Amino acid sequence: MTTAANKKPKPAGGKPSRRHEQGSGKRELILAAALDEFSQNGFAAARLDDVAKRANVAKGTIYLYFKDKESLFQELLRVQISPVVGMLEAVLAASKDARPVPLRETANRIADLFVDQVISTRRKDIVRLILTEGPRFPKLAEFYYREIISRAISAFRTRAARAAKEGELRSDTLARFPQLIVAPALTAIMWKSMFDKFEPLDAKALMKAHIEILFDKEERS
Amino acid sequence: MTTAANKKPKPAGGKPSRRHEQGSGKRELILAAALDEFSQNGFAAARLDDVAKRANVAKGTIYLYFKDKESLFQELLRVQISPVVGMLEAVLAASKDARPVPLRETANRIADLFVDQVISTRRKDIVRLILTEGPRFPKLAEFYYREIISRAISAFRTRAARAAKEGELRSDTLARFPQLIVAPALTAIMWKSMFDKFEPLDAKALMKAHIEILFDKEERS
DNA sequence: GACTTATGACTGACTAGTCAGTCATAGTTG
DNA sequence: CAACTATGACTGACTAGTCAGTCATAAGTC
Known part of the structure; x- marks a missing residue:
């Protein structure tokens, strides 16, 4: 019957490597x-x-x-998120060097990373899925908290505390609420999945604007 | 056809019987x-x-x-959200008075409203549901955009533009990205539904901190 | 009795997960 | 190289179960 058609795609261009x-x-x-x-x-x-x-x-x-539907789901999340976590760790590691990157610069890099690697790709749907399904999969929420959130939060908190002490930041607000740094990113993801067709949002501009507000003070003028 | 939506056994008349x-x-x-x-x-x-x-x-x-599962769902959202929209409108209306409330004060009131009426009640789950299921119910997303989001955004945008012109705000950033005002609220909701048991978040403090950052400048010291 | 409100067993559509069977390819033999 | 056997990746019809929505019937009210 029709079954013979093209289920088995011949590997185009050469070695039909071993099927198995x-x-x-x-x-x-x-x-x-x-x-x-x-x-x-x-x-x-x-x-x-x-x-x-x-x-x-x-x-x-x-x-x-x-193994089953849930395994497929979790594996999907893992595969998509891991590389981003890797990149994020690289950025944060650079921030700990002997000659450290200014916090504002780190923030900009994180924003760029987030916009380029997540918000403007299909990975934003992954983040939405985590946010969406997280409460229904306690194991998942715990995993993400332990492996990603808590680490990022505490790394950022340490860095922000130093910045506040050294005058790079006006106050210790960001050290107390590191969540504020990602808030616009989450908002952008939600906006884009629901309202972008009604009123498009420039996520990068949004995040840059936010950083500007966070850091803007006498250091500019 | 359109009139068939007469599910309510309660006639809205003056004196409903005990049964109704x-x-x-x-x-x-x-x-x-x-x-x-x-x-x-x-x-x-x-x-x-x-x-x-x-x-x-x-x-x-x-x-x-x-009528069916979906109607129950949508009615649930409507019933829970309407009163909050009403309160929000009241706050924003006060902001348009002849002798207007300072923007910072308005922002504080909105933050209080949001924390007291949404984040610290079961209504936070409603917002999560809207965020969660919105993309799957295009009608719903459109409804919320048209009836709530677009109005709130443009009201706030107008107010923020005036504040920027009159020097109440340092820049027009908030007028360009009014989304920034609700970003911490969304983040708080997500945090609370997923990670609060690992690391509790004081939503009110978070929002106050954010407002402080947004407005903090010479007007404080 | 007539009319409204409530019930819950039932149906039919739908789907996660299974498993007996197929077949393309690798390996073996002469 | 041709013929034969072995392998296991792949298939899809099937099972067992779930759940939204229905309806014949009952219970309550005037």
Whole structure:
């Protein structure tokens, strides 16, 4: 029947590497399809039949790579978030060097990182999914708090405290509420997913404006 | 066709009978139960059987008061949000008086309103639901944009522009990005629903700190 | 009795997860 | 190289279960 068509894509351009080692190609296909479906419908309403269809794969295949729907979901989040965490750590590490980067510069870099790597990519949907489904997956919330949030918060808090002491920051407000630094980013993500079609938002400008407010004082004029 | 939406067994006339009062009591019972279930599980995963059980009502009764699951959901959001919008309008209206309230004072009042009426009540879950389910209910997102967001944004933008011109604000940044005023509020809501058990956040202090940063300049010292 | 309100068993559509079977390819043999 | 066997990635029809929405019936009220 029609089945013979092109289920098995001939690897274009050369070595038909051994099929059994190629399994991971499917894995990525499934993850990509899962990103589409989960971010469009949320965890509960996403159908694995649709994920399979979108990935050009039979439903059973999904279960060769992932234990169940929840594992697929969590793995998707992990795969998408890890590289960003890596980059974030690099930026924060630079901020601890002997000759440290000014805090304002660090803030700008984080903002750029966030806009370029998250808000203006499909990863913003991942963040939305974490925010959205987090309360329903306590393990997930705990994991993200332990592995990411608490580390970032305390790194930033330390840095901001020093900045306040050395006069780089006007007050210790940011050291007490490091959440304020990411607030515009979250807002931008939410805005973009809901209202951008009514009133587009320039996320980068928003974050730059926020940084300007945070740091603006005599050091400019 | 449009008139068919006559679900309320309560005729809005002057003297409702005891029976009708009972009826509307059920309605509220159902809405309260729905708030619990929807905010715990999200729209898709919430079960009407559970809503009924929680409201001590048979499942069929729900359909006497609401057309379907989605209507119940939307009505829940409407009922919870309307009063807050009313209060918000009152605050913003005062800001337009002949002898206007200083912007900083308005901002403080909005922050108080938000913390007292939303963040520290179950209504924070409603906001989370809107943020969470909004992208999946385009009608909902459009409704909230048209009826609430766009109005609040433009009211605030006008006010902030005047404040910038009259020197009350250092720059026109807030007029260009009124989103910045609510950013900490959204962040507080998300933090509270996910991470509060690991690291409690004082939402009021956060918002006051933010306002301090926004307005802090020579007017303090 | 007539009319309103409430019930909960039932139905039908829908879906996560399974598993017996297929088949392209790798390996082996002569 | 041709023929044969072995492997396991892949398939999709199927099962078992879930849940929104319905409706025949009951209970309450005037």
